[in-house]
Amino acid sequence: MLLPHLPILLAVARKSGFAAAAAELGMSPSAVSHAVRAVEDRLGEPLFARTTRSVSLTQAGESFLAAVGPALDDIAKASEGITARGGEITGLLRLTVPQFVLDMGLTPILVHLSKLHPHLTVELHAEDALVDIVETRFDAGIRLGETIQQDMVALRLTPSFRSALVASKQYLEANGTPQSLEDLAGHNCIGFRSSSSGGVYDWPLNDCGQIRTFKTTGTALVSDAGHARDLAIAGLGIAYMFEPLVRAHLLDGRLEQILPHSSTDLDGLFLYYPRRASLAPKLRAFVDVAKKFSGSWDTSIPNLSQSSQSL
Numbered sequence: 001m002l003l004p005h006l007p008i009l010l011a012v013a014r015k016s017g018f019a020a021a022a023a024e025l026g027m028s029p030s031a032v033s034h035a036v037r038a039v040e041d042r043l044g045e046p047l048f049a050r051t052t053r054s055v056s057l058t059q060a061g062e063s064f065l066a067a068v069g070p071a072l073d074d075i076a077k078a079s080e081g082i083t084a085r086g087g088e089i090t091g092l093l094r095l096t097v098p099q100f101v102l103d104m105g106l107t108p109i110l111v112h113l114s115k116l117h118p119h120l121t122v123e124l125h126a127e128d129a130l131v132d133i134v135e136t137r138f139d140a141g142i143r144l145g146e147t148i149q150q151d152m153v154a155l156r157l158t159p160s161f162r163s164a165l166v167a168s169k170q171y172l173e174a175n176g177t178p179q180s181l182e183d184l185a186g187h188n189c190i191g192f193r194s195s196s197s198g199g200v201y202d203w204p205l206n207d208c209g210q211i212r213t214f215k216t217t218g219t220a221l222v223s224d225a226g227h228a229r230d231l232a233i234a235g236l237g238i239a240y241m242f243e244p245l246v247r248a249h250l251l252d253g254r255l256e257q258i259l260p261h262s263s264t265d266l267d268g269l270f271l272y273y274p275r276r277a278s279l280a281p282k283l284r285a286f287v288d289v290a291k292k293f294s295g296s297w298d299t300s301i302p303n304l305s306q307s308s309q310s311l
Helices: 003-015 018-025 029-043 059-085 099-104 106-116 169-175 181-186 225-233 243-251 281-292
Strands: 048-050 055-057 091-097 120-126 140-144 152-156 161-167 189-192 203-207 210-214 238-242 256-258 269-274
Touching: 003 018, 003 029, 003 059, 018 029, 055 059, 091 099, 091 281, 099 106, 099 120, 099 225, 099 243, 106 120, 106 281, 120 281, 161 203, 161 225, 161 243, 169 256, 181 210, 189 225, 225 238, 225 243, 238 243, 269 281
Parallel strands: 091 120, 091 140, 189 238
Antiparallel strands: 048 055, 140 269, 152 269, 161 238, 161 256, 203 210
């Protein structure tokens, strides 16, 4: 019988390996390999190309999983819907989120969700790169509004917010405070390198009403916004941040905002998921809790304008 083995095939494809799939499923690698081989023997086609270093789908494997994947999703949603009508939310909710979202208010939402629905498991993948949530079999993602594809349903989680250039008082006392964007070239700027693309992020800044990107130089490159903030607090240099991530530090004086006129507007954070998918009970449960905790998404800095629309 093929059906029990199909989720195993999907895990191997998603993880690009038998050992990683086995760890995710709580199975032994040999059991995973046996399940894959059983399906391949039944179909008479190899679904995976195996080398000593990698496992990848063959063309037949891609076609087969593209056909059965949506059907398995529908079966899972149907069973979860029946369970939910009995008052219990169960299953696995897979979310892809940027790392900085954990610092902006997601943690208390997850804690409360766990208390309300103890049989629901939330799997978070913290990554800044945009991923195809259908292909990678995520239920939903959280991203900045301007980065979400138009064919997705998007629900607002936070108000819009702004960017901010920040540095510590001790850094500014030792190195001077930039008075113009051109002055940034003479300062130690804490850079951000994407862990997915490997590219270094150019800072988008407001220059007399025009958004320009600035290449920065400095003694540190990080791949996590929290690390950039911590280095700025320690006095290393200037960091480009989203205001919500540094609000408390600006209020208590650990950081100071510089060149406030250079700030740019960002559309805020949205939960997004495929249009073809109805709002599954497990996803609806997350949205309901997110609404209750809308105030925990702290996105404002006193004396700076913002919108206040939320889901």
